[in-house]
Amino acid sequence: MIKVQRTKTLSTKDNNNSANCIAPNVIYGCFGGCVSTYCYMSRYNDKRVYVNSNVDEIFNSVVEWEKGFVKVSDQQDPVYTMVDIACNSDLVLMQKHMPEPLIDYLKKYDNHPTLNTTMATKYPSLLTLDVSSFNKKPRVRVSVMPQVFSDILEPKMQSITTRIQDINRLKDLGWEVHVNYSPVIFYPGWEELYDDLFAEIKTIAGENKCEIIALTNHALQMQRSSFLAQNLMKYSSEIKNNEGIMRYPLSYKTKWLNTFKYLYTQYFDIESIRYIF
Numbered sequence: 001m002i003k004v005q006r007t008k009t010l011s012t013k014d015n016n017n018s019a020n021c022i023a024p025n026v027i028y029g030c031f032g033g034c035v036s037t038y039c040y041m042s043r044y045n046d047k048r049v050y051v052n053s054n055v056d057e058i059f060n061s062v063v064e065w066e067k068g069f070v071k072v073s074d075q076q077d078p079v080y081t082m083v084d085i086a087c088n089s090d091l092v093l094m095q096k097h098m099p100e101p102l103i104d105y106l107k108k109y110d111n112h113p114t115l116n117t118t119m120a121t122k123y124p125s126l127l128t129l130d131v132s133s134f135n136k137k138p139r140v141r142v143s144v145m146p147q148v149f150s151d152i153l154e155p156k157m158q159s160i161t162t163r164i165q166d167i168n169r170l171k172d173l174g175w176e177v178h179v180n181y182s183p184v185i186f187y188p189g190w191e192e193l194y195d196d197l198f199a200e201i202k203t204i205a206g207e208n209k210c211e212i213i214a215l216t217n218h219a220l221q222m223q224r225s226s227f228l229a230q231n232l233m234k235y236s237s238e239i240k241n242n243e244g245i246m247r248y249p250l251s252y253k254t255k256w257l258n259t260f261k262y263l264y265t266q267y268f269d270i271e272s273i274r275y276i277f
């Protein structure tokens with residue numbers, strides 16, 4: 001179900017992870033294959049998709065938010081105020097449902113002196129926009145995980161190898177491309193699988209900035225997931241907050257992320273990790 005509406009939720013939210021702030025949604029909802037597994041948005045929304053047509057108001061909300069923000073060089077970006085424009089949807093996959101072309105939406109930010117955009121995608125092959133004439137490179141974060149995990153958690157989505165192959169193509173189109181190890185899945189055998197993934201990325205796409213974000217989960221998602229998906233996500237079982245978000249038990253998570261970092265640095269410079277959590 002797709003519903004076109006004018007959103008009244010026009011608040012830009014502070015962020016300190018992938019971006020400095022999160023823009024109000026142009027699209028809330030997604031047709032990605034992970035909607036029935038780990039997708040944060042789908043926890044309460046299921047498969048509904050809301051298309052918000054008041055794009056100028058959405059953009060103005062970000063502009064207003066930024067007036068109260070003092071940018072310093074930070075983990076998000078050394079220069080620009082980074083705006084996550086695709087927090088509750090994969091806008092690359094969903095671009096044909098946008099109320100205005102994705103390129104026009106990106107251009108609004110590009111024409112602003114200090115704002116720049118970032119968005120994650122699991123469908124980089126669908127991103128064909130040439131942004132080489134932009135004033136600043138918009139950022140796209142290509143999400144990856146070992147293919148055997150993706151087969152279960154991201155059914156019928158773009159294969160991991162072809163996502164990696166898209167990285168250099170997108171750079172040629174003028175994008176700033178980061179690798180998004182998200183969600184990281186810790187399940188017996190993960191060390192070898194991620195080691196293979198790092199080797200593949202190094203061979204095909206070289207070194208890139210990256211984010212590393214361990215899986216968080218929720219009981220509602222577990223109920224809706226396949227048996228195999230539940231099994232893969234089951235170690236993320238420690239209740240983190242009163243919303244019922246679950247994470248890997250902290251005592252293990254710290255150790256596993258350190259091992260992840262060690263494996264990563266056998267292939268890439270530690271400085272290329274922009275964010276790990």
Ligand code: SF4
Nearest residue numbers: 030032034035039089
């Ligand atoms: S691609 Fe992102 S927004 Fe879409 S279903 Fe998957 S996790 Fe959710």
